[in-house]
Amino acid sequence: HTTSNLLYKGAVRDRARSVYQGLIIARPGAVKVDAYQKNNNIVLNEGARADSLPGLEIDTDDLKCSHGSTIGNLDEEQVFYLRTRGMDEREARRTLLKGFFEEISSRVPFEFVRERIERHVEEKIGVEGQMVGRLR
Secondary structure, three states: OEEEEEEEEEEEOOOOEEEEEEEEEEOOOOOOEEEEEEEEEEEOOOOOEEEEEEEEEEOOOOEEEEEEEEEEOOOHHHHHHHHHOOOOHHHHHHHHHHHHHHHHHOOOOOHHHHHHHHHHHHHHHOOOOHHHHOOO
């Protein structure tokens, strides 16, 4: 009886490249396994690239295993909506990017660890929006 729920998120910009390669392995004799892996990526501008290669290696019957993967850009309709609410473009993109990563920190049960993750995301995104300021 094993449960696994893996979530990996990434954002790439400029000429960066990200490659996610995940694998769930269920060996013979593993029963009542419930495993899921999810990989979501945001490509922030042309020149950046994200690849996702989730995999399942199943050698038994009594289980539930699946995976999901997305690669895309920030939703321009969401950017537009936030701009109609008074945000400039940089702040709208920064807000959406923070929200994208919030799914990770919200899973962490320990507040001090969650806060550390959120600070790290803030640093990477840039308090003044340096990361998103170079988009497009």
